[in-house]
Amino acid sequence: MSAQASAPQAAPGDEPSYLDEGHSVASWIFSTDHKRIAILYAVSITVFFFIGGAAATLMRIQLFEPNNSFVSAAQYNRLFTMHGIIMVWFFLVPSIPTTLGNFLVPMMIGAKDVALPKLNLTSWWLYVGGAIFTIVCLIGGGVDTGWTFYTPYSTLYSNAAVLSAAAGVFVVGFSSILTGVNMITTVHMLRAPGLTWFRLPLFVWGIYATSLVMVLATPVLAMTLLLVIAERMGLPVFDPRFGGDPVLFQHLFWFYSHPAVYIMILPAMGVISEIIASEARRRVFGYKAMAVAMLSIAVLGFLVWGHHMFVAGMSPFADIVFSFLSFVIAVPSAIKVFNWTATLYRGEIRFGAPMLYALGFLGLFTVGGLTGLFLASVPVDVHVHGTYFVIAHFHYIMVGGSVSAYFGGLHYWWPKITGRMYLEWWARLAAITMFLGFNFTFFPQFIAGYLGMPRRHFVYAPQYHLYNVMSSTGAVVLAAAYLLPLFYLGWSLVWGARAGANPWNATGLEWLTPSPPPKQNFARTPRVDNDPYDYHEPETGPTQADQPPRQPQGGVA
Amino acid sequence: MTRRQWKQVVATPFAAWAALALGIGLTCGYALMGASPFKPAIALAIAACQAAVSAIVFMRLDRASALVRFAAVSGVLWLSFLFILSFCDYLSRAYPP
Amino acid sequence: MSQTGVTVREPWPDARREETGLQFAMWVFLATEVLFFGALICTYAVNRWAHPAAVREAGRHAAFAYGLANTVILTLSGLSMAIADRAVKEQLGALAKACLWITLALGTAFVVIKALEYYKDISDNLWPGPDFALRGAGARPFWSFYWVATGVHAIHLTIGLGVVARLLVFAHRGSLVRRVPSMTISTLYWEFVDIVWLFLFALIYLVGRT
Numbered sequence A: 001m002s003a004q005a006s007a008p009q010a011a012p013g014d015e016p017s018y019l020d021e022g023h024s025v026a027s028w029i030f031s032t033d034h035k036r037i038a039i040l041y042a043v044s045i046t047v048f049f050f051i052g053g054a055a056a057t058l059m060r061i062q063l064f065e066p067n068n069s070f071v072s073a074a075q076y077n078r079l080f081t082m083h084g085i086i087m088v089w090f091f092l093v094p095s096i097p098t099t100l101g102n103f104l105v106p107m108m109i110g111a112k113d114v115a116l117p118k119l120n121l122t123s124w125w126l127y128v129g130g131a132i133f134t135i136v137c138l139i140g141g142g143v144d145t146g147w148t149f150y151t152p153y154s155t156l157y158s159n160a161a162v163l164s165a166a167a168g169v170f171v172v173g174f175s176s177i178l179t180g181v182n183m184i185t186t187v188h189m190l191r192a193p194g195l196t197w198f199r200l201p202l203f204v205w206g207i208y209a210t211s212l213v214m215v216l217a218t219p220v221l222a223m224t225l226l227l228v229i230a231e232r233m234g235l236p237v238f239d240p241r242f243g244g245d246p247v248l249f250q251h252l253f254w255f256y257s258h259p260a261v262y263i264m265i266l267p268a269m270g271v272i273s274e275i276i277a278s279e280a281r282r283r284v285f286g287y288k289a290m291a292v293a294m295l296s297i298a299v300l301g302f303l304v305w306g307h308h309m310f311v312a313g314m315s316p317f318a319d320i321v322f323s324f325l326s327f328v329i330a331v332p333s334a335i336k337v338f339n340w341t342a343t344l345y346r347g348e349i350r351f352g353a354p355m356l357y358a359l360g361f362l363g364l365f366t367v368g369g370l371t372g373l374f375l376a377s378v379p380v381d382v383h384v385h386g387t388y389f390v391i392a393h394f395h396y397i398m399v400g401g402s403v404s405a406y407f408g409g410l411h412y413w414w415p416k417i418t419g420r421m422y423l424e425w426w427a428r429l430a431a432i433t434m435f436l437g438f439n440f441t442f443f444p445q446f447i448a449g450y451l452g453m454p455r456r457h458f459v460y461a462p463q464y465h466l467y468n469v470m471s472s473t474g475a476v477v478l479a480a481a482y483l484l485p486l487f488y489l490g491w492s493l494v495w496g497a498r499a500g501a502n503p504w505n506a507t508g509l510e511w512l513t514p515s516p517p518p519k520q521n522f523a524r525t526p527r528v529d530n531d532p533y534d535y536h537e538p539e540t541g542p543t544q545a546d547q548p549p550r551q552p553q554g555g556v557a
Numbered sequence B: 001m002t003r004r005q006w007k008q009v010v011a012t013p014f015a016a017w018a019a020l021a022l023g024i025g026l027t028c029g030y031a032l033m034g035a036s037p038f039k040p041a042i043a044l045a046i047a048a049c050q051a052a053v054s055a056i057v058f059m060r061l062d063r064a065s066a067l068v069r070f071a072a073v074s075g076v077l078w079l080s081f082l083f084i085l086s087f088c089d090y091l092s093r094a095y096p097p
Numbered sequence C: 001m002s003q004t005g006v007t008v009r010e011p012w013p014d015a016r017r018e019e020t021g022l023q024f025a026m027w028v029f030l031a032t033e034v035l036f037f038g039a040l041i042c043t044y045a046v047n048r049w050a051h052p053a054a055v056r057e058a059g060r061h062a063a064f065a066y067g068l069a070n071t072v073i074l075t076l077s078g079l080s081m082a083i084a085d086r087a088v089k090e091q092l093g094a095l096a097k098a099c100l101w102i103t104l105a106l107g108t109a110f111v112v113i114k115a116l117e118y119y120k121d122i123s124d125n126l127w128p129g130p131d132f133a134l135r136g137a138g139a140r141p142f143w144s145f146y147w148v149a150t151g152v153h154a155i156h157l158t159i160g161l162g163v164v165a166r167l168l169v170f171a172h173r174g175s176l177v178r179r180v181p182s183m184t185i186s187t188l189y190w191e192f193v194d195i196v197w198l199f200l201f202a203l204i205y206l207v208g209r210t
Helices: A025-029 A034-062 A073-092 A095-108 A117-139 A153-157 A162-189 A202-232 A246-280 A287-303 A316-344 A353-376 A378-384 A388-418 A424-450 A462-495 B003-031 B039-058 B066-090 C015-050 C052-059 C064-089 C093-123 C139-173 C180-204
Strands: none
Touching: A025 A034, A034 A073, A034 A095, A034 A117, A034 A388, A034 A462, A073 A117, A073 A162, A073 A246, A073 A388, A095 A117, A095 A162, A095 A202, A095 A246, A095 A388, A117 A162, A153 A202, A162 A202, A162 C015, A202 A246, A202 A287, A202 B066, A202 C015, A202 C139, A246 A287, A246 A316, A246 A353, A246 A388, A246 B066, A246 C015, A287 A316, A287 B066, A316 A353, A316 A378, A316 B066, A353 A378, A353 A388, A353 A424, A388 A424, A388 A462, A424 A462, B003 B039, B003 C064, B039 C064, B039 C180, B066 C015, C015 C052, C015 C139, C015 C180, C052 C139, C064 C093, C064 C180, C093 C139, C139 C180
């Protein structure tokens, strides 16, 4: 194994790990150590994941029967709204960047911490502040506008707790912005000597691209929500009675919310590249194209938002422009899927839990991405907009894609973060259960949607009954798959085998440190001389012509 | 204070401020001038020039690296995406506002 | 790391990298602010494009004298802040302190004049409520823009006053000349708030003037 960098590390036991630097609550919630902040975020987003999941559970129970009365229409509206708000802003957008990103980016570049550690802590406290507003909103009965807050309903007609919901998302948006500023500065300014841009691991590229999007998109959301609050308090902006345009709200909202979906997928793409390279023992195929593709997705992602508004009243000219750009952005994503597949080719694949999650990602992201192309086509979208087809599409990417990658990354770096090994067979079971449960839940929704089942309705026509039963049943399996890791990962924290510095025998600077790492990460700043993923000589693999001669199975009679 | 320091610390910023004040005068004058054409465009163009002077002299973009300069213009560039594509919708609508 | 008595924060390896890094980080943050205010200006642009006559009429009621006074005050404060910034880099602590006091005073004057202007606007029924003085589609959105834009700007300016006050605390302790990155990023923030005002002045106070 060729070493990527040389830096003598302290033997385990010399320096206390970051987990042992203080045990009080204050030492955790006021810590500026990026590793502790990552754990704070991980706990926070897990809590919200299960709250958002609870809302989904109640929805799927309601949808088990076509004319069910488990919840009322008003309650159902609040359920799907809170599910969306919580899952998007309090789980997915922060997930990988603030947990795995915070923990690993400084280590992967050979730094002691992020560029602005106090700002990092401020970001987490802003997340907590936004969370408090959202809990207040939940206690106040929740919001019923849809996670999209469309006007004029949200500003003029809804009687729900719109102000606290908008305030909560506004505040957590600033958490996002400051994290983005921090990560961009960190990657530009704190790379170890010799670590040029094209020697960076793809996970760092992923977080960097994500941070660009976070920084440039989120402020527009912040202002849009401020304007919703203003209009609710009597200052007309989008109100057509006074000359405003509700579609303007949609332009502003989607200018953020489309790039937001790239905030949710780019870090996942970074994680998948790391897992596939390590668990298949291969250099990433087309490394530069992978990095450039992530940057292209980040930039192009800002030019396609109108595809959410094909039926909102935009001009046909605008429809065509946005449709064309939406087709263009499929290209870099497709390049990445081809390159991941090519990376697996002739690899020595280890089918551990991280690789199972990664393989699940490849399939599910591909389905989600292809169905996105259907939606980019205006005539098709006119038919399926507002149906379960759209819901299935984005869940395939955000859940089948991002959540699978998050779980994969969590397992892959669990030994580094906690110093413990998890139980492999339980983890594989969870990964497979998740893949099966996910498909059972969401594939029927493609069919139901295509056949016309509308979204955001608490009852539906009887012809969709079968698909909904499949979907709700699948959701039970999926829920089990999400709950399982709580048990075996929790178990490992106490009784798991202690992990060495590099249990996967991977390249990458984070594996140079002890597991778990000390507060300073590295005793001395490493110096980098090699490319990443140095698992074999570049451009090699045994070809057919180099095979040794073989004997037939039997002899001549 | 040396002569060089006077120029660097006081004179250069003062000259920039004089340019800003001139801009204020011009933009008010043009705005108050009766039915003159392109009023909003001229006012915004003057504001943009003032912003450039402020950014270069007060915010030291004259001495900054290419990376910092790119960061400085990136906000405006991205904002242009919002304006251009939104107005692409508005300007091509068949119905009057 | 204090050859010249400069303190370097963790995790920066040296003072020069810290200065460049913080300057870069602040510019990235200012890019977010451009988009924040820019989104608001987009709503103004759409409204003005859709209802040009109503916007011109609505703009006539903006208090030009107050706006002009504030513009002059704020550009002067930008000058004093810039001199303070350059003075710190040349180790001229006394000049920097004096200019920071001038910046604080001018910024406070801005806030006071703004408050007086708000009082006048409310007396003139320019809050888009039931007693709103103007009619016509596009008039209320113009004034909604006024209240939101100047309000958000004033909040930013008040935060800026806090930032300047913090520098004055350092200046009085004698440690300002060792804290060049703090001065740099504070100056960037203050000048940005100025620039935003220059655009708001053009969009609010120069509309419909003859």
